[in-house]
Amino acid sequence: MATMLNLENSVINLESIRSYEKQSFLSILETSYSSATTKALIFDPKIVGPLGLIADAHSMMEKGVTKFHQLTQKLDTDCGIVIYLIRPKIEFMKIISGHIKRWRSEKKRVEVLIVFCPRRTMVAEKLLEEEGVDISENGIDNVRIAEYKLELIPLDTDILSMEVEHQFRECYLDGDKSSLYNMAKGIMTLQAAFGIIPHIKAKGACAKNVVDMILRMRKESGGVLRQMTAPTSSSSNAKTPNQAPNHDVPSEIDTMIILDRTVDMITPMITQLTYEGLVDEIFGVSYGHVDLDPSLLPPQKDAKGNTITLPQDKLVKTPLNSNDTLYVELRDLNITAVGPFIRRKVAEVDEYYKRKEKLKQGSVSMIRDFTRGLPRVQKEHNSAILHTNVARRINKTTESASFNRRLRVEQGLLINNSNALESALEYIDEMIGQQAPIQKLLRTIIVLCLTQPKLSPKILENLKKEVIESYGFEQLFTFQNLEKLGLFGDNTSSSSSGQNEVALTLPNGWNALKKHFSLFVSVNEKEPNDIAYVYSGYAPLSIRFVQRCTEPGGWRMANEVLPGTSCEVDQDIPNRNSNYSFGGNNRNAAASSGASVGMREKLVTLVVFLGGVTMTEIAALRWLSQQPNSEREYIIITTGIINGGTLLDSLIQK
């Protein structure tokens, strides 16, 4: 498989988080067993992706895993030990109990270890019991239960994600706040590794919930945070933090801003325009990988340098992360700047190869320089080929008339120009006529509802009717879901359920916000001077809010303008003036930069998105970090990476 994402360049030592998570997983596999030696690992299909970002198959095989299977009703294995790695979902319990009962009736001795991820739950265990499985220790079924606390997974040097599927629906529609609890746990782990975060700001009911929980958890722990000492000694390399317990870690993180997705529902609904955002919209990015048609890839070579031909019908999993230095520069560009950028890169590579000709007369040091740079250039060359192909595919979409039509409609609604409503309704009609994908349709409808003050009930009812007529009766429930979330309907009245607050509930809410946050700025996409470049002129509200929050006095103003629950907490930092250096100084050297807050150039700021974040929002935050006069370096924490389509997927009645 591909090499692991390199995390060395993280502002905070994310590698320690990952290696801790890896070690704790491997030590679960290691748990001693009696006689049998062959282990089969059966996993929940949704765990494979995240787990792949933590540990590779090879390291699992070193711990005795010989077979890997996906969880299915039918399972044939000759392994003496079966390890299930699953989320505690009700349907899985039924499948597993089926397996166990079958082995029992066949009198086959199989040792079972059920590893729940991220937590073991009463409900799951109760269901197993109800299905007739003996889960007691040393019970007849040889079942043991463990949990693997996989909380935050590094997706890149500046992104940590829980990678929970359908978290938005679960949390905001169904009211299941488990993910918030796990997020709080994850933040506690971060605080154990990187110190107590002094300043916390939260916007939204769920965000406040998380703040309450982390404050509570800190109190519960009696001030001592869970130490991240990996259970096996083999991991005790210099990068494992906190080898010295009882010493409070200095704060490496200055501020944490927690946002509910519902604070800004408009941004994910409008079409993304950054390179990475479009890759996600068009190809779909999952767990830092994209599945690509082999024709888009650069020629593949095996170890001997022979070209391999890939089967043309099979999509190839391609990693998209900062291991690829060219991609790092490319991903956050507005699509209009992508072409020139790639052309420049290709020219650079060509230039480099041309130097080879001149080398014939060159000095030894020139040759040495050339060969030294070669691997990097070859990598960039390959990357340039890949992204040229991908960009070409994307351009096909972005240059189409329908795409531009869509952008015009969206821009019209956002700016709220005079015929916005009319042209939007016409566009919606057209999409319905063309039976466009329902996600695409609903995105426009939601933007319409959130930006247009006082839509008449007749228009709304008609929209509903039209959609149901074209997409089926069950869409009635989709609309009920959207109404409950405040995403559809008359946005001037308070939302029906009361437990969800979508920020845009003020009359004329959008127009007011637009002005206060100066969401519309004219920018040059190729040489941006504002985050608005990501949407060619519109600054995403969520990120603008973050930006304002970090300005002196900005929080109060921004918070007042944006409606909804909020809180601001300053945590007191444990006093560690004398004791710290005693025996604990290895930690300082281990931290990536080894600098305390005072010495660091930029203040590390965590931005936590509950309900998911889009690639474009990430791009905007990165742009902020990269500004030379920026005082802050942003790290993104999220329940998952989303776009409007994937967000709506879970809300659509099937």
Place this chain on the structure above:
Amino acid sequence: LHFVTTVVISKMIGKRKEVDLNFSPPNDEANAWKTFADESANWQPLTNNATYRRRSVYNMMWGNQDIDLIKVVAIGAPYGGPIATRRDESKILYVPSQESLKPEVRIYTSSGKLIKSITWEKGKIHSWGWSESEQLLILLETATLLVYNLQGEETTLFLGKEIADQGILDCKFWPTGLVIVTKQFFFYTMTGFGPEPRVMRLVDPKLDGPPASWCIIEPRFSASHHVEILISTQTGGMLVLGIDGVTDRPHNKGKFVKMSVSPTGKILAGFTSTGSLWVGPLDFSRDLSVFKADDKPPDQLCWCGKDSIVLFWPGLLLAVGPGGKRIAFEYNDNILLVSEIDGVRIITNSLCEVLERVPEVTEGVFTIGSEKPPRFLYSAYENFENKRPRADELMRLIRRSNQLKDAVDACIEASVHEFSPSVQSRLLRSASFGKGYLDYYPADQFMKICKYLRVLNAVRDCEIGLPLTWDQFHALGDKNLIERLTRRFQHLLATRICDYLNLDKTQVMVHWACAKVKKKEVEDREILLSVVPKLKDTPGISWVQIASAAFKHQRKELATKLLDYESRSAEQVPLLIYMKEEDLALDKAIESGDTNLIYLVLINARRSKTDVDFYKLLKTRPEAANLLTLYCKQTDYGVLRKINFSLGREGDNIDLDVIDSLANVDVDNVIKGLKTNAQSYGQNKQIFNQNTTLNEVKLLLIQKELEAQYMKDDVHFTRSSLSDTIYRVIALGDLNRARVIQKEFKVTEKKFTWIAIRAYADKGDWVGLDVFSKKSKSPIGYRPFAEMCIEKGNNQEAVQYIARMTDPAEKVTMLTGIDMWREAADMAMEGRNMDLVVQIGQRAPRREDQEYIQSLLEG
């Protein structure tokens, strides 16, 4: 300056009441300081390189209770642990009139101080032993095991009918379990003395008669990590019984009548029926020690440290070392031997003694006439104290040998093996004296040892009665020591040691508080007043533990109040559930945000509450109701409906009904169901839903008809949307029928046109599309027609629709988009837009097109 050091050391290691009866009669304190007593006076060499010493540790305090080891059976626990006694039932004894006839089981400290006395009314005791955590284990003939803690609190464990029926022949204990031989010669093991003991029958060793003797190899020493049993059979064979079966271990040593495995688990000591003691490895590969003794087997045989064995016959105690070498001691009374990892404790009627090997380093310091630097240093200090110049001479000698540091080290190390604080301090002062001559000597080790010695001296106090040696203390660990003190109710000492050694003292404090709340006679308020202020500022206190102790003693109110101080919900909630305080439990669970806890409460509340109470509980707690709803959605619609009903979510129930209706396989049932559902929506004032449902019914009826009509085409209509239905009808070529449906549902002409375009194009019916387009003017223009043709790859067909479009600029874009440059130029010409024609000409890629356009411009 030196005076200061002296005082400091005494302070550091603490002072203890001297009970050094035998060795150092301190008749004159001043003189005793001048001449150091000969510590090696009563050492006895056992082999060439091993010397043993017997030290008296305590005067037994049980004197006033008239304990006579002749009259009682006694058993002691290792690590200076407690001693249990009971009247020896096998002997006829004279009971003085003032003594109660009722038998008693008494628990003493190693110094003979009574900890607890239990009046015995439980019937005949078969055997007894001590567990690792100092629980007294008493096995009754009825196969019932009684477990007592040091406070005499009892837990009863039944080992099973199987054992009871067979009857117990013999039983032996190991620190975490026991092994029973039944009268039918089956072996049973029991592991753990917790609430759920695991009793297991081992493979039948097929014995013909009772074993001559047997002993246990503890799990931590066995290869299988499970307890193993060595059985010496009546015929002189040796069997090893383990979890995997029986193996024979042949040897020629004869039949053993007493056996014991060494504290390292590697060596066996056995006393044969012919009166010999044999010591050797477990596989009998060689003899480590053979010694012909008495024909009569000893009363007691036990290990003294790792490499010697003590045997006791009345009147005689024999220590046997490697190679059969031995030392004899005379004892006139009965004694109790307690094996320790580094020696043996000898309890007599009046004394507690320790017999142990003299550590090498101690030998080096105390052996008179030894030429070793540590001895010189010790002497030098003695001379220094006495102001003799010899001190300087000796120091020069040591410094010349360059071994001063080693000598200092040795003196420090030797100090830890001493029980007498004065000897300890003498050694430490010698070390300190030597240190003064060194340029640099790190103080850490010295300080650390002083610290630990102070702790050890404190717990060795006869009031506490824990005669722990240095090695035992280290094997036990400081946390275990604290536990032992706590169990003896020495809370104050325990917390002080915790503070002193920087250990976690919360468990001690919780234990103390638990003891407090058990006091029935004290009022709740008073208990709270005494407990809360002492504990509330210590983080990490488990209030749950204290509260559950209160609850167990029928003080629910006190328990609830105590629980309020608990900040860890994961601990708090389960106890609240146990106390049947579900409402409070649910609130605390919700407060914590831990959904798992909320589920825990719900699962339990559902079991214990009536329906009415249960739903009432949910009504005010939407977080919990949401979770339960989610759970029921996947498991139990019945409960889900009840929840919705009780929470006033009638609409949600109708939604459920609709989903149920749609799930019907038979369309007629779907229609029937939906009709009822529409009515329900109406009653619930959900007018839009009502209308939509009625429309769906109408659609289904039409779809049913269509299906009947197009049966031969095998087209399915049901469960598709209205648009889909129209699409399919048009695709089947029945435009008129489609028009009828359009009217029925008031589908707009625009939408209808869109559907028609797709229907024709998807089928590739270009003629049909053409006909359709010409029937009436398109309300959406002709661009969608053209675009659809292009999408389907039929550019030629697209041209005619482009021609019918209105905007010339759009037309041109469309044409150039499909590579039709000449047509585009023609179109531009029609609009008389010459600039555009020029532009097209410039962009056209093919030469012939360029030429054509040129000709147009010129023409």
